[in-house]
Amino acid sequence: DxxxxxxxxxxxxxxxxxxxxxxxASQDINNDLAWFQQKPGEAPKSLIYASSTLQxxxxxxxxxxxxxxxxxxxxxxxxxxxxxxxxxxxxxxYPFTFGPGTTVDIK
Amino acid sequence: xxxxxxxxxxxxxxxxxxxxxxxxxxxxxxxYATNWVRRAPGKGLEWISSISSxxxxxxxAESVKGRxxxxxxxxxxxxxxxxxxxxxxxTAVYYxxxxxxxWKPIDSWGQGxxxxxxx
Numbered sequence: 135d136x137x138x139x140x141x142x143x144x145x146x147x148x149x150x151x152x153x154x155x156x157x158x159a160s161q162d163i164n165n166d167l168a169w170f171q172q173k174p175g176e177a178p179k180s181l182i183y184a185s186s187t188l189q190x191x192x193x194x195x196x197x198x199x200x201x202x203x204x205x206x207x208x209x210x211x212x213x214x215x216x217x218x219x220x221x222x223x224x225x226x227x228y229p230f231t232f233g234p235g236t237t238v239d240i241k
Numbered sequence: 242x243x244x245x246x247x248x249x250x251x252x253x254x255x256x257x258x259x260x261x262x263x264x265x266x267x268x269x270x271x272x273y274a275t276n277w278v279r280r281a282p283g284k285g286l287e288w289i290s291s292i293s294s295x296x297x298x299x300x301x302a303e304s305v306k307g308r309x310x311x312x313x314x315x316x317x318x319x320x321x322x323x324x325x326x327x328x329x330x331x332t333a334v335y336y337x338x339x340x341x342x343x344w345k346p347i348d349s350w351g352q353g354x355x356x357x358x359x360x
Contacts, residue, residue: 172280230288232285
């Protein structure tokens with residue numbers, strides 16, 4: 135099975151900060167990498183697929199990059215609504231696996 | 242508008258069974274793969290099962306293989322998850338989720354239903 139790790143596990147940031155989260159797969163997954171956002175008590179929200187393609191309706195302050203085994207999610211200018219937990223997921227091969235998550239909270 | 246509405250969660254004893262349902266609308270159920278994903282208290286998201294758009298192929302996480310069964314009834318626009326031999330570690334919010342077209346991952350989620358396994 136493909137293992138997925140994320141770093142950091144948590145970070146504190148201020149409104150307006152640029153934030154970068156890293157996701158690493160244990161083997162080459164091409165660009166079959168998605169990002170999701172989840173706020174407490176809410177369902178997850180799909181942000182990005184194919185490493186860098188935004189889902190419809192997702193603001194352009196979110197961006198993704200990477201291929202192979204190393205990927206990043208960047209939030210250009212953190213806003214109050216962006217404080218949440220972010221998960222990456224590889225969907226290159228079953229079983230699909232999520233990273234452990236990165237919690238972004240207010241500094 | 243795509244909608245997925247889960248039901249069937251609740252409290253069940255260890256070793257017991259439960260069937261979750263997910264009523265979908267706003268898209269052609271026969272054209273998209275659908276999934277179950279869970280999040281246990283204090284843990285991250287865990288993908289647990291998928292069924293293909295044709296309904297002929299299913300996949301499971303090792304943690305539930307042999308105990309859980311995914312299925313669907315296209316005439317009722319409903320996705321199911323039959324859960325048997327439940328364990329305390331199956332306690333979680335269970336989400337149904339729809340894939341995008343082609344080889345694309347989840348693009349829409351239900352609100353979730355809570356399953357608690359406890360005596």
